[in-house]
Amino acid sequence: MSTGIAYETALQEWRQTAPADPRPLDLPVSELLSNFHPDRKPGARSKLVIGPNAGEECPNTLSRLLQSDSLLEDVDIAGAPTSEADVLVIGGGGAGCIAALTAARAGARVLLATKLGLGDSNTVMAEGGIQAAVGADDSVQQHFEDTIRAGHFAAKKELVAALVTGGPSAIRWLIQEGMDFDLADGTQRMGGTLRYKTAGGASVPRLLSFRDFTGLELMRAVREATLLQPNLTLLTHHPALELLTDDRGHCAGAVLYDFAHGQEVVVRSAVTVLATGGSGRLHLSDFPTSNHYGATADGLVLAYRLGARLRDVGSFQYHPTGVAWPPPLEGQLVSEAARSSGAFLVNGLGQRFVNELQPRDVVASAILREIDEGRGITRDGKVGVFLDTPSLERDNPGILARELVTLGNLARRGGFDPAEEPFLIRPTLHYQNGGVEIRTTGHTSVPGLLAAGEVTGGLHGHNRMMGNALLELVVFGRSAGANAAADARRERPRNVGLTHLADWRRAMESEGLPLDRKAPQLFPYYGNFDPVRDRRRGA
Amino acid sequence: MTMVRLVIDGHAINGESGTSLLQAWVAAGLPLVGNVGCMGQGVCGACRVLVRRPNERLAQTGLACETLVEEGMQVAFINISRQRRPHSYDLHALGDSWDAIARIDEIFPEATRCRHCGGCDAACPKGIEVEKMVNLAAVGQTLAAAELFDDCVQCNLCVAACPEHIDPAHLGQLVRRMTASMTLRPSDLIMRLHELEAGEQTIDLDSPGTLPQVSDDADVETADLETADVETADLETADLETAVVETAEIENADVENAQIENEEVQ
Numbered sequence: 106m107s108t109g110i111a112y113e114t115a116l117q118e119w120r121q122t123a124p125a126d127p128r129p130l131d132l133p134v135s136e137l138l139s140n141f142h143p144d145r146k147p148g149a150r151s152k153l154v155i156g157p158n159a160g161e162e163c164p165n166t167l168s169r170l171l172q173s174d175s176l177l178e179d180v181d182i183a184g185a186p187t188s189e190a191d192v193l194v195i196g197g198g199g200a201g202c203i204a205a206l207t208a209a210r211a212g213a214r215v216l217l218a219t220k221l222g223l224g225d226s227n228t229v230m231a232e233g234g235i236q237a238a239v240g241a242d243d244s245v246q247q248h249f250e251d252t253i254r255a256g257h258f259a260a261k262k263e264l265v266a267a268l269v270t271g272g273p274s275a276i277r278w279l280i281q282e283g284m285d286f287d288l289a290d291g292t293q294r295m296g297g298t299l300r301y302k303t304a305g306g307a308s309v310p311r312l313l314s315f316r317d318f319t320g321l322e323l324m325r326a327v328r329e330a331t332l333l334q335p336n337l338t339l340l341t342h343h344p345a346l347e348l349l350t351d352d353r354g355h356c357a358g359a360v361l362y363d364f365a366h367g368q369e370v371v372v373r374s375a376v377t378v379l380a381t382g383g384s385g386r387l388h389l390s391d392f393p394t395s396n397h398y399g400a401t402a403d404g405l406v407l408a409y410r411l412g413a414r415l416r417d418v419g420s421f422q423y424h425p426t427g428v429a430w431p432p433p434l435e436g437q438l439v440s441e442a443a444r445s446s447g448a449f450l451v452n453g454l455g456q457r458f459v460n461e462l463q464p465r466d467v468v469a470s471a472i473l474r475e476i477d478e479g480r481g482i483t484r485d486g487k488v489g490v491f492l493d494t495p496s497l498e499r500d501n502p503g504i505l506a507r508e509l510v511t512l513g514n515l516a517r518r519g520g521f522d523p524a525e526e527p528f529l530i531r532p533t534l535h536y537q538n539g540g541v542e543i544r545t546t547g548h549t550s551v552p553g554l555l556a557a558g559e560v561t562g563g564l565h566g567h568n569r570m571m572g573n574a575l576l577e578l579v580v581f582g583r584s585a586g587a588n589a590a591a592d593a594r595r596e597r598p599r600n601v602g603l604t605h606l607a608d609w610r611r612a613m614e615s616e617g618l619p620l621d622r623k624a625p626q627l628f629p630y631y632g633n634f635d636p637v638r639d640r641r642r643g644a
Numbered sequence: 645m646t647m648v649r650l651v652i653d654g655h656a657i658n659g660e661s662g663t664s665l666l667q668a669w670v671a672a673g674l675p676l677v678g679n680v681g682c683m684g685q686g687v688c689g690a691c692r693v694l695v696r697r698p699n700e701r702l703a704q705t706g707l708a709c710e711t712l713v714e715e716g717m718q719v720a721f722i723n724i725s726r727q728r729r730p731h732s733y734d735l736h737a738l739g740d741s742w743d744a745i746a747r748i749d750e751i752f753p754e755a756t757r758c759r760h761c762g763g764c765d766a767a768c769p770k771g772i773e774v775e776k777m778v779n780l781a782a783v784g785q786t787l788a789a790a791e792l793f794d795d796c797v798q799c800n801l802c803v804a805a806c807p808e809h810i811d812p813a814h815l816g817q818l819v820r821r822m823t824a825s826m827t828l829r830p831s832d833l834i835m836r837l838h839e840l841e842a843g844e845q846t847i848d849l850d851s852p853g854t855l856p857q858v859s860d861d862a863d864v865e866t867a868d869l870e871t872a873d874v875e876t877a878d879l880e881t882a883d884l885e886t887a888v889v890e891t892a893e894i895e896n897a898d899v900e901n902a903q904i905e906n907e908e909v910q
C-alpha cells in the first residue's frame with residue numbers, strides 16, 4: 106500500500122518542475138474508472154441475497170450491515186415509554202430540520218429525533234456551495250443537463266427536474282430563513298447579483314456560496330429556526346434503532362434509543378421521514394472520510410429491513426482531495442475550490458497526470474492510479490500526491506489568504522505553510538451517491554415512510570456534482586415535510602409493532618445469514634460503543 | 645511517535661502528540677457517543693471542553709477536535725443544551741426594518757445590560773468579538789453586528805459565560821437572520837423566480853444534452869452499460885401518487901412541478 110516515492114525525494118522533484126506542465130490522462134476514462142475507481146475494485150463488493158435489492162452488488166461492509174438483524178425484540182419495547190406524533194422526522198441535519206419545519210408549519214405535530222446534537226451533521230461541514238440556476242446566462246435546463254451528464258446518465262430524470270426547477274425558490278426560502286449569500290463583487294444587497302462559482306463538470310458558473318463555509322451558514326439559520334418552531338418537539342442524542350410497522354405493513358414510527366438513560370423510547374407516528382444522511386464513517390475499503398462522526402448508513406439499514414427499495418447503492422463519491430498527511434487531519438476535505446482556482450496535482454516524479462477540473466470520480470481515480478502504480482508520495486507510512494498550493498500562490502499572490510481561508514486553517518493545524526509546502530492529499534470517502542429510492546414527493550416504496558437528503562438515491566446517478574447535495578436537502582426536505590403533513594391528516598397508526606422482523610429473520614435464516622450480526626451500527630468502529638452491550642446497561 | 649500524559653473527564657490517558665483531544669479519547673478505548681459532530685473540522689461546536697494546562701491558574705474553553713494533546717493537561721467536556729430557549733421569536737413576524745431595534749430589545753431585553761466583563765470573548769474558541777457584537781446589536785447596528793458573527797459555530801460557550809443571561813450566540817443569530825431576510829434581495833434570483841412563475845423556464849427531459857454523445861469529451865464515455873437499469877422506472881404502487889395532488893395547496897406551488905409528476909405516473 107505505502108510503496109511510493111519518499112517525501113523528501115518527491116519534494117525535490119516538485120521543486121525542480123514546479124509549476125509542472127499540463128499532462129493529460131494517458132488512459133481512456135472508461136478504463137481508468139473500471140481499473141481504479143474504488144466502487145469497481147474486484148473483491149470489494151458482494152451481491153445482496155435478501156431484501157428488495159437482492160441480486161444487486163454493493164460494498165462488502167455495507168452489504169453486511171444491510172443484511173443484519175435488528176437490535177430489538179418485542180420485549181424491548183413492551184414497557185418502553187411511548188410518545189405520539191403526526192410526523193416523526195429522523196435525523197437532525199439539513200434535510201431533517203427543513204422537513205420538520207415545513208411539516209410543523211403546515212400544522213402537524215412533529216417530533217424530530219437525532220443521534221447527536223441538532224445540526225451535528227454533514228450539512229454543517231459543507232464548504233463550497235449550493236447550485237441553483239439563477240444567472241442570466243444559465244437556465245434550469247442547463248443545470249438539468251449538467252447534472253444528468255455528471256451522473257453518467259444514471260440519474261432519475263424526474264427527480265433531477267424537480268431538483269433544478271426547485272432551485273431558485275429554495276434559495277429564496279433560505280434567505281427568508283435568514284441565510285446569507287456572497288454577492289458578486291461591487292454589487293449591493295438590494296438589487297445586486299449573487300456570486301457564481303464553477304463546480305467541476307458545470308457548463309456555467311452557478312455555485313452560490315457563503316465564503317467557504319456555506320453549510321455552516323445554512324445550518325446556523327435552519328437550526329435556529331428549528332429550535333424556535335412551535336409544534337416541534339426535539340429529541341437529541343436519541344438515534345433510531347428500528348422502524349415500526351402497523352398491521353398493514355405501513356411504517357408507523359420508530360424505536361429510539363435514549364443514551365442518557367440507556368433505554369428505548371417508542372414513537373408512534375402517522376408518517377415518518379427518514380433524513381439520516383450518508384455513510385462515510387463506514388470507511389469502505391479502509392478509506393478515510395470527510396464525513397461527520399454519525400454517518401454510518403443507519404437510515405439505509407432501517408429502510409431496507411422494512412422493505413424499502415434502494416438504488417445505486419454500490420455507488421460512492423470519493424473526493425479527490427482529502428488530507429493524506431498529517432495523520433490527525435487524515436480524510437478531511439481540502440475544498441474543490443483549490444482546484445477550481447487552478448491548483449495542480451503532482452505525483453512523486455514532479456509530473457501532473459490529469460486535467461484537475463475533470464469530474465470528481467475521474468480525478469480521484471487518476472490519483473489512486475498514481476498511488477497504485479508506485480508514483481505516489483510516502484510520508485510517515487501515509488501515501489498520496491501533492492496539491493501544489495505554492496505554485497497557485499506564486500501565480501496569484503494573495504489568493505490563499507483571500508479565497509481559501511478554510512484551506513489555510515487546515516494547513517496551519519497541520520503545522521505547515523501552504524504557500525511554501527504542497528499539501529499531501531489522497532481521495533477521501535465523501536458522499537453516498539445512491540440510497541433509498543424516492544419519488545419527487547419524497548415517498549419511498551413503503552407506505553408511511555418518506556425520505557430526503559443524502560439517505561436517498563436517484564438524483565446523482567453515479568457521480569454527484571458539487572453543490573447539488575445542499576440543494577437536494579432543501580428542495581426535497583421541503584416537499585417531504587409538506588407531503589408528510591398532508592398524509593398525516595389521513596392516517597392514524599394502529600396495532601403498531603415490530604411485525605416486519607419475523608419475515609426478515611426468516612429470510613436471513615433461509616439464506617444462512619448469521620442472526621448475531623446486528624445493525625444499525627450508530628458509530629464508527631473506533632468509537633468504542635457497542636449498542637448491544639450498552640442496552641444491557643439500562644435493563 | 646511521542647506520547648504525552650493527560651487527564652480527560654477523570655481518565656488518565658496516554659495520547660500521541662499531534663493528535664486532538666477527541667482522537668486521544670477514542671484511541672484510549674473510551675466510548676464517544678456525544679460531544680462530537682464534525683470530528684475535526686471545527687464547525688459544529690459540539691465538542692466543547694474546559695482545558696487547564698500545568699502552571700496555568702485559569703482553565704480555558706475550547707473545542708476538543710481542534711485542541712491538540714499536551715503533557716499534563718486536565719480536560720473536562722462541557723455539556724450545554726442548545727434547547728434552552730428563553731429568547732423566542734418568529735422571524736417572519738418581526739415586522740418591518742424600521743422597528744428592528746425595538747424588536748431586538750423586546751426579544752433580548754438583557755442585551756442593553758452588558759457589564760463589559762469580557763467573559764464571552766474569553767470563552768469563544770473562534771476568537772469572535774462577542775461583547776462588541778452584543779453592544780452593536782443593542783444599538784441597532786445590525787449589519788455591523790452580524791458581520792462580527794461570520795465565523796460563529798454556535799457552540800454556546802459564550803452563553804454559558806455570560807452573567808447577564810444575554811445569550812450572545814442567539815442574539816448573534818437573530819441579527820444575522822434579520823439582516824439576511826430583510827436586506828438580501830438579489831435581482832438575478834428575483835428575475836429567475838418570475839420566469840419560473842410565468843412558465844418561461846421548463847425542462848425538456850429528453851433534450852439532446854441529456855444523452856451521451858460520441859463526440860463528447862472523455863468523461864462521458866463512461867456512460868456505457870450502467871445506465872441500462874435507469875429507465876426501468878422502479879416505481880410501484882400507483883396509489884401513493886394520489887398524495888401528490890393533495891399537497892399542491894400546502895406549499896406555494898414552487899416545490900412541485902405538475903408536469904413532472906405526470907411523467908412519473910406513466
Ligand SMILES: Cc1cc2nc3c(=O)[nH]c(=O)nc-3n(C[C@H](O)[C@H](O)[C@H](O)COP(=O)(O)OP(=O)(O)OC[C@H]3O[C@@H](n4cnc5c(N)ncnc54)[C@H](O)[C@@H]3O)c2cc1C
Binds near residue numbers: 559571
Ligand atoms: C466536508 C463536506 C463538505 C461538503 N461540501 C458540500 C458542498 O460544498 N456542496 C454540497 O452541495 N454538498 C456538500 N457536501 C455534501 C452535503 O453536505 C451533504 O450531502 C448533505 O448536507 C446531507 O444532508 P442530510 O441532511 O441529508 O444529512 P446530514 O446533514 O448528514 O444529517 C443527517 C443527520 O442524521 C443523523 N443520524 C444518523 N443516523 C441516525 C439515526 N440512526 N437516528 C437518528 N439520527 C441519525 C446524523 O447524526 C445527522 O445529524 C459536503 C459534505 C461534507 C462531509
Ligand code: SF4
Binds near residue numbers: 689767769774800
Ligand atoms: S460566539 Fe459564542 S457560540 Fe459563537 S463560536 Fe464564539 S462562543 Fe461559540
Ligand code: SF4
Binds near residue numbers: 759765774778808
Ligand atoms: S459575558 Fe455577557 S455581560 Fe459580559 S461582556 Fe459578554 S455579553 Fe457582556
Ligand code: FES
Binds near residue numbers: 680685707
Ligand atoms: S466535533 Fe465539531 S467542532 Fe469539534
